[in-house]
Amino acid sequence: MKITDTLRYASDAATGTPLRTGLLMLAMSIGVAAVVILTALGDGARRYVVGQFSAIGSNLVIVLPGRSETRGFNPANLVTSTPRDLTVDDASALLRVSGVLRISPVLIGTTEISAAGKLREAMMVGTNDDFIRVRQLKLGLGHFLSKGDLRHGAAEVVLGALIRQEIFGTENPLGKTVRIGDRRLRVVGVLTEGGSGMGMTTDELLIVPVATAQAMLNTNTLFRILVEARSREQIGEVKTRVLKMITQRHEGEEDVTVITQDAVLQTFDKILNVLTLGVAGIAAISLAVAGILVMNVMLVSVTQRTGEIGLLKALGATSAAVRQLFMVEAVLLSLTGGMLGTGLGYLGAAILRHLYPTFPAYPPLWAVLAGLGTALASGLIFGVMPARRAAQLDPIQALTKR
Amino acid sequence: MPEAAESLIVLNGIDRTFTLGDSKVHALRNVNLNIAPGEYIAVMGPSGSGKSTLLNLIGLLDRADAGTYQLEGRDVTTLDPDEQAKVRSERIGFIFQSFHLVPRLTAAANIELPLTLSGMPAAERAKRVSQALKEYGLTDRAQHRSNELSGGQRQRVAIARATILRPAVLLADEPTGNLDRVTGEEVVRLLEALNTQGMTLIVVTHDQALGARARRQIRMDDGSIVSDVTSKPSQPT
Numbered sequence: 240m241k242i243t244d245t246l247r248y249a250s251d252a253a254t255g256t257p258l259r260t261g262l263l264m265l266a267m268s269i270g271v272a273a274v275v276i277l278t279a280l281g282d283g284a285r286r287y288v289v290g291q292f293s294a295i296g297s298n299l300v301i302v303l304p305g306r307s308e309t310r311g312f313n314p315a316n317l318v319t320s321t322p323r324d325l326t327v328d329d330a331s332a333l334l335r336v337s338g339v340l341r342i343s344p345v346l347i348g349t350t351e352i353s354a355a356g357k358l359r360e361a362m363m364v365g366t367n368d369d370f371i372r373v374r375q376l377k378l379g380l381g382h383f384l385s386k387g388d389l390r391h392g393a394a395e396v397v398l399g400a401l402i403r404q405e406i407f408g409t410e411n412p413l414g415k416t417v418r419i420g421d422r423r424l425r426v427v428g429v430l431t432e433g434g435s436g437m438g439m440t441t442d443e444l445l446i447v448p449v450a451t452a453q454a455m456l457n458t459n460t461l462f463r464i465l466v467e468a469r470s471r472e473q474i475g476e477v478k479t480r481v482l483k484m485i486t487q488r489h490e491g492e493e494d495v496t497v498i499t500q501d502a503v504l505q506t507f508d509k510i511l512n513v514l515t516l517g518v519a520g521i522a523a524i525s526l527a528v529a530g531i532l533v534m535n536v537m538l539v540s541v542t543q544r545t546g547e548i549g550l551l552k553a554l555g556a557t558s559a560a561v562r563q564l565f566m567v568e569a570v571l572l573s574l575t576g577g578m579l580g581t582g583l584g585y586l587g588a589a590i591l592r593h594l595y596p597t598f599p600a601y602p603p604l605w606a607v608l609a610g611l612g613t614a615l616a617s618g619l620i621f622g623v624m625p626a627r628r629a630a631q632l633d634p635i636q637a638l639t640k641r
Numbered sequence: 642m643p644e645a646a647e648s649l650i651v652l653n654g655i656d657r658t659f660t661l662g663d664s665k666v667h668a669l670r671n672v673n674l675n676i677a678p679g680e681y682i683a684v685m686g687p688s689g690s691g692k693s694t695l696l697n698l699i700g701l702l703d704r705a706d707a708g709t710y711q712l713e714g715r716d717v718t719t720l721d722p723d724e725q726a727k728v729r730s731e732r733i734g735f736i737f738q739s740f741h742l743v744p745r746l747t748a749a750a751n752i753e754l755p756l757t758l759s760g761m762p763a764a765e766r767a768k769r770v771s772q773a774l775k776e777y778g779l780t781d782r783a784q785h786r787s788n789e790l791s792g793g794q795r796q797r798v799a800i801a802r803a804t805i806l807r808p809a810v811l812l813a814d815e816p817t818g819n820l821d822r823v824t825g826e827e828v829v830r831l832l833e834a835l836n837t838q839g840m841t842l843i844v845v846t847h848d849q850a851l852g853a854r855a856r857r858q859i860r861m862d863d864g865s866i867v868s869d870v871t872s873k874p875s876q877p878t
Contacts, residue, residue: 244757255745550741553702554755554802555730557723634702638737639693 240560249568256540260572263536267576268583270526271610275584277522278606279591281515286599288507298340298471299373300478302333302464302485303496323489324460327389327449332488333466336480338473343373343465344389344449348456352445354417357406361399363419363445365392365452373465376441381413381428384448392448396424400432401442419445420455474499519606523613530573530617537569537625541632548629549637562630569622570615577614581607648711649809649841650676650699655708657694657864668694670864672708676843678809681836683855684845691864692845693814699843700733700812701725713809730759734803734840736832738815740795742787742802748794749774749783752801759806773801777831793824800831804840811835813844817851829854 240248253260304325330344346365351358370376371383379400385393396419403412403426412426430441453459468477482497489495541548551561584602591600657669668691676682684692697703698710701717710718717728742751749770756766774780777797787795796816803811813832817825829851836842846852860868 240758240760244760244763248757251745546741547743550737550743551754551758552726553700553729553735553741554758555726556758557726559723560758635697638702638741 264576267529268580270529271577271580272583274522274610275602276587277518279588279600279602281518282603283600285511298468300466338477340467340469341369343370347462350420365449377431379429379431392450395427397428397446399442399444530621534621541629545637549634552634558630562626565626565629570618573614573618649678651711653709655705667864682857683852685852686861690861732809734808734811736813738818740799748798777801810841
């Protein structure tokens with residue numbers, strides 16, 4: 240029997256019983272759709288978390304002065320035991336490294352702020368205008384530090400929300416002058432409440448231009464340099480290039496440490512991937528149930544069609560041909576159901592995305608392929624038994640039945 | 642018995658025993674039979690006499706427990722199932738009391754079935770099927786399913802299906818059992834016409850009138866042939 244004829248005969252047999260075929264394909268498609276939708280949810284959760292991490296600056300590469308790891312004996316260690324300072328010039332140089340989107344030098348110190356007769360101790364951050372973008376902070380009032388030469392700081396300050404409240408209350412602080420340390424700075428902006436990061440709240444920060452801070456703290460060195468890579472994929476390259484650049488500038492000595500936030504993110508990525516796999520596993524159970532249903536239906540089909548099977552044998556069909564007919568039918572049923580389910584799953588995921596636009600519920604390709612593959616495999620595996628039973632049927636008994 | 646002519650079917654000492662529960666039923670006991678090409682045989686006997694078993698055995702649907710069966714000079718008892726299927730496909734045509742049409746297929750598709758199973762190319766199949774439809778006067782019924790056909794038409798489809806590969810032997814098990822007298826008569830004439838063309842016809846029946854039309858009548862009882870009469874060629878038809 241030709242394979243095209245086998246296919247046609249099997250699909251005729253399947254469409255000959257529309258209700259049974261329909262129900263079976265429904266069960267199979269629900270199984271596959273469950274896999275597709277649940278993995279879309281799991282993977283969506285992963286993308287969502289990664290996205291959120293990216294939002295708080297996951298593309299960050301941070302340069303710290305000094306080397307954190309210890310190396311073996313090195314003659315250079317004898318000559319210079321103290322690391323070179325990380326300077327504003329280093330920071331400016333990093334802007335020329337390819338893959339770097341923006342940089343932010345950071346200098347931190349404690350100081351006092353006083354205005355309207357109130358005095359408060361506060362943490363001061365000296366940085367540049369890009370800091371707000373690098374750290375993804377939000378401004379409540381006014382504007383952030385103005386763009387300018389890193390070495391000539393303007394006399395301006397951005398206040399944390401709590402400081403503003405404690406010093407000015409409900410009064411508008413914009414344009415007012417505050418005394419910070421021994422300088423008088425003009426308030427140009429106020430951060431929104433609740434910002435946090437790097438282990439401290441931004442509510443109690445004073446943000447001033449880096450040169451101003453250096454002058455106040457009487458230092459040339461930086462606390463660290465924040466480097467933002469253009470994309471997540473470039474983080475690795477940027478990290479090496481940054482290290483190379485600084486090493487070059489520091490006369491070939493590797494006296495800085497470069498770290499990324501990506502390591503944390505990768506851990507999350509891994510955890511959520513496992514979660515997705517777990518969810519897919521649960522969904523696969525419904526596929527297995529659908530597979531058993533295929534077997535059930537095919538067994539019923541064999542019982543109902545004994546007469547037909549006997550006839551086929553009387554007409555000269557070999558056992559192999561009969562087995563093939565039933566196998567092909569089972570595979571056709573599960574595969575069609577599987578494809579239907581994939582469509583349903585994509586539709587469901589699309590509806591989810593429509594309902595929750597922030598949630599990227601896209602089914603991963605591997606899950607779709609696995610779903611279809613499982614449908615096909617269950618058709619093959621669970622089709623074997625009914626097909627064998629059909630092939631082994633005694634033609635006389637099959638014919639005399641009914 | 643036409644010993645001289647080259648035999649089409651030779652059964653030698655055939656035994657067939659069924660086990661029902663713990664009792665054994667002898668469906669066939671030491672059956673010896675010699676059938677020449679082109680014979681018209683009626684096998685008669687009460688229910689359970691073994692006549693259907695005999696027919697199934699000749700049709701290679703059943704195996705003998707003992708004895709040999711030669712079809713066209715070839716021992717077919719020892720063939721493996723796939724080879725037997727090939728013999729069934731090419732040399733044997735079956736006609737059943739309940740027609741056994743595949744209900745979801747059209748008349749044409751039912752007739753085509755043996756050709757499809759044998760792996761014949763589609764173009765050749767279509768040609769043969771349309772010719773068969775014409776021969777059996779079913780051309781205008783070609784696209785009807787079996788539930789849209791009358792009993793006589795169904796049996797005609799079944800006969801067309803059984804003979805489309807030009808088998809040597811046509812085995813009919815109560816071919817008129819489910820038909821009224823007039824259509825039954827029609828079907829018998831059709832079968833007899835095929836026999837006249839040279840096809841060996843073996844009919845199993847309860848119907849004495851139908852059995853009487855055959856040139857050779859075999860009576861069976863309790864698994865044995867009790868009488869084997871060949872009447873004169875002159876037939877009342």
